[in-house]
Amino acid sequence: MIEVGAGQQPWQPTMREISDAEIDAAIEQFRAEGYSRLAAVATEESLQGLRERAEAILSGKVQYPGLFFQPDAPSGRYNDLQFGQGWTGPDTNYRKVEKLELDARFRAWLENAVFERIVRRVVVGPVVIYRAVIFSKAARVGSDLPWHQDGGRFWGLDRDAELQLWTGLDDAPPAAGGIEVLPRSHHSGLATPLGGVVPRVNAEAADAEARALPVPTRAGDVLLLHNYLWHRSGPNITDAPRRGFTVCYMPASTRCLRKKRAPREFVGVFGGANGTR
Numbered sequence: 001m002i003e004v005g006a007g008q009q010p011w012q013p014t015m016r017e018i019s020d021a022e023i024d025a026a027i028e029q030f031r032a033e034g035y036s037r038l039a040a041v042a043t044e045e046s047l048q049g050l051r052e053r054a055e056a057i058l059s060g061k062v063q064y065p066g067l068f069f070q071p072d073a074p075s076g077r078y079n080d081l082q083f084g085q086g087w088t089g090p091d092t093n094y095r096k097v098e099k100l101e102l103d104a105r106f107r108a109w110l111e112n113a114v115f116e117r118i119v120r121r122v123v124v125g126p127v128v129i130y131r132a133v134i135f136s137k138a139a140r141v142g143s144d145l146p147w148h149q150d151g152g153r154f155w156g157l158d159r160d161a162e163l164q165l166w167t168g169l170d171d172a173p174p175a176a177g178g179i180e181v182l183p184r185s186h187h188s189g190l191a192t193p194l195g196g197v198v199p200r201v202n203a204e205a206a207d208a209e210a211r212a213l214p215v216p217t218r219a220g221d222v223l224l225l226h227n228y229l230w231h232r233s234g235p236n237i238t239d240a241p242r243r244g245f246t247v248c249y250m251p252a253s254t255r256c257l258r259k260k261r262a263p264r265e266f267v268g269v270f271g272g273a274n275g276t277r
């Protein structure tokens, strides 16, 4: 993929001016409630560039060796997902694409200057990313994602990460499968040592259904999500796609514990090895 032609500037994202006070308030709410929302961070120009690239990647027009794809379940049910399939062709609805740091536009977005100011308030020292992922819910197809936490043995790290920044590429009201959270649930740690999907028995004990809080977002909004916060998203029953781009930031000293293959080396961002800022 050639991103820069002769005499052209590389694609650069633009963001709304955001004061330190606004970021401090977002961090305070993130710490207390496990989540917060910064409205309209990405400009329309940035959104256009990212959406265009998301479409090219999801349709296979732009490809990179190493991108990881997961097809959505045609039934729209999480339990019907088939794992381990990867890329199955251009006409598939993919629910997830990982390793988007390989793409220059998504890489530039995840390293933008507003994100650096947020991340530096949470992560001390050089920073790496665990993952850079699009969660996509195609119009009238996108499936549900149950209550889960992003940590535990499932993530294979010597310590759990804390901060994810989720950027809405489209409007995400509840009907489109917007994010729902269980406020303050991050204070209780992991529901199981494995992490990932929260077992139904735990969800019932926490009365999660009654306490679920929808966090509707507009395209360009950014959510700060604590990795231990219980969060989920429903199916997309609207006529428009709903795509979110999420990135998990953590200290560069974090180690991968996996044994079956060589431990992962994480991509550096703010001050981490091979970061661009």
Ligand SMILES: O=C(O)CCC(=O)C(=O)O
Residues within 6 Å of the ligand: 135, 145, 150, 164, 166, 177, 179, 225, 231, 232, 233, 244, 246
């Ligand atoms: O976008 C979604 O529906 C889910 C996002 C999510 O689970 C995450 O960012 O960890």
